[in-house]
Amino acid sequence: MQDYAKYLRIEKFPLIFCPGCGDGIVLKAILRAIDRLGLERDEICMVSGIGCSSRTTGYVDVNTLHTTHGRALTFATGVKMVRPDLTVIVVTGDGDATAIGGNHFIHAARRNIDLTVILYNNWIYGMTGGQVSPATPTGRFASTAPYGSIEPNFDIAALAAGAGASFVARETVAKPLLMDRLIEKAILKKGFSLVEVMTPCPTAYGRRNKAGDGVDMVHYLQEHAVPKARADLMTPEQRQDAIVTGILVDRDLPEYTQQYARLVETLRQPGGSPA
Amino acid sequence: MKTVVEPPVQVMSGNEACARGALAAGLTFYAGYPITPSSEIAEELSRILPKTGGVVIQMEDEIAAMGAVIGASLAGARAMTATSGPGFSLKQENIGFACMAEVPCVVVNVQRGGPSTGLPTMPAQGDVMQARWGTHGDHPIIALAPNSVAETFELTVRAFNLAETFRVPVILLLDEIVGHVEEKVRLPESVEIVHRKGPDAPPAKFRPYRHTEDGVPPMAAFGRGGYRFHVTGLAHDETGFPTNNPEEIDRLNRRLNGKVEKHRDRIVEVVREQLEDAEVVVFAYGSVSRAAHQAVREVRQKGLKAGLLRPRTLWPFPDREVYELRGHARTIIVPEMNLGQMAHEVEWALRGACPVVSLCQVNGQALKPSLIREAIEQAAGR
Numbered sequence: 001m002q003d004y005a006k007y008l009r010i011e012k013f014p015l016i017f018c019p020g021c022g023d024g025i026v027l028k029a030i031l032r033a034i035d036r037l038g039l040e041r042d043e044i045c046m047v048s049g050i051g052c053s054s055r056t057t058g059y060v061d062v063n064t065l066h067t068t069h070g071r072a073l074t075f076a077t078g079v080k081m082v083r084p085d086l087t088v089i090v091v092t093g094d095g096d097a098t099a100i101g102g103n104h105f106i107h108a109a110r111r112n113i114d115l116t117v118i119l120y121n122n123w124i125y126g127m128t129g130g131q132v133s134p135a136t137p138t139g140r141f142a143s144t145a146p147y148g149s150i151e152p153n154f155d156i157a158a159l160a161a162g163a164g165a166s167f168v169a170r171e172t173v174a175k176p177l178l179m180d181r182l183i184e185k186a187i188l189k190k191g192f193s194l195v196e197v198m199t200p201c202p203t204a205y206g207r208r209n210k211a212g213d214g215v216d217m218v219h220y221l222q223e224h225a226v227p228k229a230r231a232d233l234m235t236p237e238q239r240q241d242a243i244v245t246g247i248l249v250d251r252d253l254p255e256y257t258q259q260y261a262r263l264v265e266t267l268r269q270p271g272g273s274p275a
Numbered sequence: 276m277k278t279v280v281e282p283p284v285q286v287m288s289g290n291e292a293c294a295r296g297a298l299a300a301g302l303t304f305y306a307g308y309p310i311t312p313s314s315e316i317a318e319e320l321s322r323i324l325p326k327t328g329g330v331v332i333q334m335e336d337e338i339a340a341m342g343a344v345i346g347a348s349l350a351g352a353r354a355m356t357a358t359s360g361p362g363f364s365l366k367q368e369n370i371g372f373a374c375m376a377e378v379p380c381v382v383v384n385v386q387r388g389g390p391s392t393g394l395p396t397m398p399a400q401g402d403v404m405q406a407r408w409g410t411h412g413d414h415p416i417i418a419l420a421p422n423s424v425a426e427t428f429e430l431t432v433r434a435f436n437l438a439e440t441f442r443v444p445v446i447l448l449l450d451e452i453v454g455h456v457e458e459k460v461r462l463p464e465s466v467e468i469v470h471r472k473g474p475d476a477p478p479a480k481f482r483p484y485r486h487t488e489d490g491v492p493p494m495a496a497f498g499r500g501g502y503r504f505h506v507t508g509l510a511h512d513e514t515g516f517p518t519n520n521p522e523e524i525d526r527l528n529r530r531l532n533g534k535v536e537k538h539r540d541r542i543v544e545v546v547r548e549q550l551e552d553a554e555v556v557v558f559a560y561g562s563v564s565r566a567a568h569q570a571v572r573e574v575r576q577k578g579l580k581a582g583l584l585r586p587r588t589l590w591p592f593p594d595r596e597v598y599e600l601r602g603h604a605r606t607i608i609v610p611e612m613n614l615g616q617m618a619h620e621v622e623w624a625l626r627g628a629c630p631v632v633s634l635c636q637v638n639g640q641a642l643k644p645s646l647i648r649e650a651i652e653q654a655a656g657r
Contacts, residue, residue: 012516045497047346058505058516063497065349066507067342068372074339078346078354079497081330082304086350086498104342107335260330267326 020214022173022199053120070101094135109163130204166191296431306343341369351496357383371410397639398451452562490534553582570647601628
């Protein structure tokens with residue numbers, strides 16, 4: 001039985017998350033992962049953007065940085081470049097990371113900078129009352145899509161992979177113990193590591209889309225989650241509503257802080273540079 | 276191996292002097308994005324910083340550069356970014372974050388013609404009001420305006436020291452002329468480096484936003500010395516955590532905004548030239564002050580009693596220094612490469628004590644001494 005209590009700012013409880021929200025499950029998965037890895041609180045810097053997911057930083061007893069909407073990856077890049085020895089974890093959401101933060105998302109992935117990104121995907125902008133996000137499935141309702149979204153939605157994992165991330169995984173809150181294993185692997189992986197976690201928002205998304213309460217929405221995730229190995233054997237029609245889970249990408253690519261350190265080292269050699 | 280010794284006197288551009296000044300001031304992190312006419316700063320630092328073991332990175336956009344600078348500063352670096360008008364507009368939200376979270380950093384704006392894309396390669400002074408109020412909400416800011424290459428070196432160093440002393444972003448306002456002109460600089464052997472106030476209590480008792488006597492909270496760095504703390508752009512109390520309490524919110528707002536005002540005498544710097552008996556005073560800054568200096572010299576040779584009040588600090592505005600002029604000055608002329616942004620401040624500071632002539636040039640050209648000379652002569656009644 002893990003005791004991860006030391007990582008919590010328990011005096012800040014109760015959490016602001018709604019009843020039925022999956023964000024508490026994700027928080028606990030993160031704590032189990034860092035506890036199992038035996039990481040010291042002082043060695044971790046957690047950076048978040050704006051949204052329900054991003055309030056997580058207030059509850060974790062590490063170095064925490066709650067930034068501007070969409071920009072967590074940029075602040076995290078600054079921290080990591082100055083202190084590459086710190087474990088930098090970025091907590092963000094579907095809107096924060098792929099709408100306003102889209103540019104920073106693809107470039108941090110392109111650089112393959114050693115950040116662990118936990119992206120809470122609840123298909124909506126929950127904190128601000130339920131506006132449509134780039135992850136809201138086509139046809140679903142939101143406060144700014146009262147007739148159903150007419151936009152296609154992102155495959156966020158594919159976006160990260162296409163941009164150059166070296167580790168991309170997806171899980172749902174229906175499988176918290178698999179989730180923390182993935183987070184653990186993501187932290188250990190040197191490079192841009194994304195774990196997209198599907199988490200229900202019964203208050204904003206659920207009500208408008210008649211998806212039921214938190215439990216109903218977790219059941220939905222459970223029923224639609226398909227591990228990658230099985231999904232690979234499915235036809236496109238079968239894969240239609242599937243949420244493909246597990247490790248989707250795991251490759252070895254040059255990591256940014258290491259490339260930079262190598263450059264600095266080269267310049268230190270006598271005759272090391274023409275500039 | 277041959278050691279290269281830098282000659283003490285060199286010719287360089289203002290942008291280059293800015294880069295060198297930053298390095299002399301202990302710059303360890305630069306994040307930027309290309310934009311004319313500031314790019315030389317990034318180019319110079321891309322060459323030099325990796326050799327010093329510092330970090331230089333070209334981010335994907337201006338907003339990212341500002342975010343990275345703030346993250347770096349919180350991790351303990353002395354950090355800077357440079358831009359021009361359009362990039363300065365993009366950076367405003369994050370500049371506001373740095374104000375709210377009290378993160379020391381330097382933001383260079385090499386001003387060009389605006390608004391919008393404007394005149395990428397031509398000078399203007401149109402961002403001086405934006406430097407004060409570009410980001411939303413009541414916030415403190417310091418802005419400096421060098422008028423020469425040598426002064427750019429000096430004020431870049433000063434910008435860092437002020438940022439670290441007051442835990443505030445410092446805007447260094449150049450314009451395309453100051454940034455690109457090449458002049459002689461005598462590089463100092465060493466410069467004074469002021470460090471941010473370190474923690475004043477052990478980690479368990481440390482309050483990262485303590486309402487101190489001087490208004491500036493002690494600062495720890497992420498991952499150093501066992502200090503773990505929360506930084507947020509939300510209104511917060513002394514612990515750094517968000518608050519909805521009206522008293523705490525009021526206290527934060529007043530301390531934040533008061534901390535620069537409180538120390539304005541240490542921050543504000545002006546240069547006075549021939550003011551003692553001046554009847555017509557020119558108030559000018561940046562590259563325009565070079566033309567003003569020339570104009571004042573010329574009219575003095577003809578016996579006209581003119582003088583120059585040149586602010587090196589634009590914000591906080593040198594209101595007291597301007598107000599002092601009311602005793603003897605009969606007219607204040609404010610030549611600017613904008614439509615009177617500082618002239619308004621000068622008028623306000625004088626409280627109607629004497630007339631202000633706002634001399635505006637907004638055609639992308641350098642403002643010439645002859646224009647100022649004619650204005651002085653007209654004001655003097657000749």
